[in-house]
Amino acid sequence: MLSANNLTGKGRIANGMYVIIVGCGRVGAQLAKLLSAEGHDVVVIDKLRESFIRLGDTFNGLTMVGNGFDLALLKQVGVEKSDAFCAVTNGDNTNLISAQVAKKIFRVPKVIARVYDPQRAHIYAALGLDIMSGTMLLSAMLRDKIIESRFSSYLIESKDLGVIEIEVKDNLAGKTIQDINIPGDLIVVALRRMQVVSIPETRTVLKNKDILMGVVKVSSLKEIREKFQLGEK
Amino acid sequence: MYILIVGAGKVGYFLAKRLCQGRHTVSIVDKDHQTCEEIAKELKALVINGDACDPKILEEAGIMRADVLAAVTGDDEDNLIICQLAKEKFNLQRTVGRVNNPDNEYTFNELGIDVPVDSTKIIAKIIEEEVSFSDFVNLMSFKRGKLAIVRVDLPTDAPVINKQIKEIDLPKDAVLVSILRGEEVILPKGDTVLKSGDDVIALTLIGNEPQLLHLLAGKL
Numbered sequence: 436m437l438s439a440n441n442l443t444g445k446g447r448i449a450n451g452m453y454v455i456i457v458g459c460g461r462v463g464a465q466l467a468k469l470l471s472a473e474g475h476d477v478v479v480i481d482k483l484r485e486s487f488i489r490l491g492d493t494f495n496g497l498t499m500v501g502n503g504f505d506l507a508l509l510k511q512v513g514v515e516k517s518d519a520f521c522a523v524t525n526g527d528n529t530n531l532i533s534a535q536v537a538k539k540i541f542r543v544p545k546v547i548a549r550v551y552d553p554q555r556a557h558i559y560a561a562l563g564l565d566i567m568s569g570t571m572l573l574s575a576m577l578r579d580k581i582i583e584s585r586f587s588s589y590l591i592e593s594k595d596l597g598v599i600e601i602e603v604k605d606n607l608a609g610k611t612i613q614d615i616n617i618p619g620d621l622i623v624v625a626l627r628r629m630q631v632v633s634i635p636e637t638r639t640v641l642k643n644k645d646i647l648m649g650v651v652k653v654s655s656l657k658e659i660r661e662k663f664q665l666g667e668k
Numbered sequence: 669m670y671i672l673i674v675g676a677g678k679v680g681y682f683l684a685k686r687l688c689q690g691r692h693t694v695s696i697v698d699k700d701h702q703t704c705e706e707i708a709k710e711l712k713a714l715v716i717n718g719d720a721c722d723p724k725i726l727e728e729a730g731i732m733r734a735d736v737l738a739a740v741t742g743d744d745e746d747n748l749i750i751c752q753l754a755k756e757k758f759n760l761q762r763t764v765g766r767v768n769n770p771d772n773e774y775t776f777n778e779l780g781i782d783v784p785v786d787s788t789k790i791i792a793k794i795i796e797e798e799v800s801f802s803d804f805v806n807l808m809s810f811k812r813g814k815l816a817i818v819r820v821d822l823p824t825d826a827p828v829i830n831k832q833i834k835e836i837d838l839p840k841d842a843v844l845v846s847i848l849r850g851e852e853v854i855l856p857k858g859d860t861v862l863k864s865g866d867d868v869i870a871l872t873l874i875g876n877e878p879q880l881l882h883l884l885a886g887k888l
Contacts, residue, residue, distance in 0.1 A: 504775060528721060528745035532775070540778050554723055555749075558757055 457503030458524030464489035503533035675741030834858035842872035
């Protein structure tokens with residue numbers, strides 16, 4: 436039986452995550468290499484052994500040939516102990532099913548599925564799955580590049596500065612934007628309430644399930660997470 | 669009833685054909701253009717060429733009016749997603765999904781498909797029954813494996829031979845459904861007498877199978 440504990444790579448870090456990636460195409464392989472290089476434990480599953488060539492020689496995670504929603508295989512790689520599960524094969528349906536298996540059967544805390552088809556992305560996002568649609572993201576970004584009328588997070592994000600999303604739960608509900616802002620470290624720039632996104636005023640009072648978007652100093656990220664009890668993302 | 673079938677392979681085609689003969693309204697969706705043309709010529713069904721994972725195609729096939737959707741393609745992922753779309757997006761009450769790989773049956777159940785039909789397992793069971801010389805065969809399980817129809821072939825030394833059914837102390841929650849004697853099918857009554865070589869079909873809770881076998885055939 437394999438588990439997160441005996442997959443310890445050479446660069447293992449203290450708060451490392453155990454991540455399962457299904458699909459070793461360009462995105463899956465790149466993601467696996469990124470996470471592995473940062474010292475996280477990574478397992479990559481793909482139907483074809485040849486796909487693992489993309490990982491190169493330096494990848495020190497585990498590779499498994501098989502199907503991303505094969506219950507026996509997932510148990511074998513210790514899915515119950517994993518912190519995150521990411522389905523990025525080139526098949527929308529495979530990704531959607533793998534993600535649901537990880538989330539509903541194995542209760543993996545963080546599950547993400549890549550979905551090309553925007554329609555299916557919308558439907559399954561509404562059902563509570565965490566969906567990344569490359570089609571939607573990339574086309575929106577390209578649009579912004581062409582029209583140049585908007586700022587996107589990628590224009591702001593740098594080594595020192597990042598964009599953070601804060602979901603309002605009980606501990607923040609009732610507070611105002613002013614209570615959240617930390618001069619020099621964090622400033623809230625947008626508020627999503629239901630499906631409406633607005634620029635909040637400093638005295639705007641927060642409600643449960645609001646999503647705040649803030650610009651944050653990367654060096655203060657850890658303290659901010661702790662302050663707002665955001666947990667590891 | 670309005671029945672929407674996805675997948676016009678052998679299973680989908682024969683299902684559509686049978687349902688068309690009854691007084692049902694049938695629509696059928698398949699990805700393959702040529703398959704669709706052939707079926708449209710032969711059956712009185714609405715035939716839509718397209719990928720049923722696309723909600724628009726399901727709408728074209730009349731999902732808003734449908735009572736049941738049966739996804740019977742050869743691809744488990746497609747079948748599962750199509751059933752989920754039908755339930756979650758179109759609020760269809762009843763979805764039947766074909767399971768090609770028996771390993772996926774549990775997943776179909778867990779992800780909310782009303783009736784997963786595991787064709788591979790069913791066929792394997794029938795073949796197993798035909799090739800095995802065992803005198804006890806589980807013909808079918810229901811209710812997620814709680815209830816089963818079983819066949820017990822009475823050996824010559826079975827303790828129930830020449831006994832009337834009412835003399836047999838059947839386990840609780842088991843009933844004899846029929847007796848196959850040569851070409852004859854007998855519906856058992858209290859005074860029916862069991863003979864050597866009879867095949868007894870019984871409906872039983874799975875837990876009572878060993879007891880039933882012991883009682884009828886005299887072994888465990």
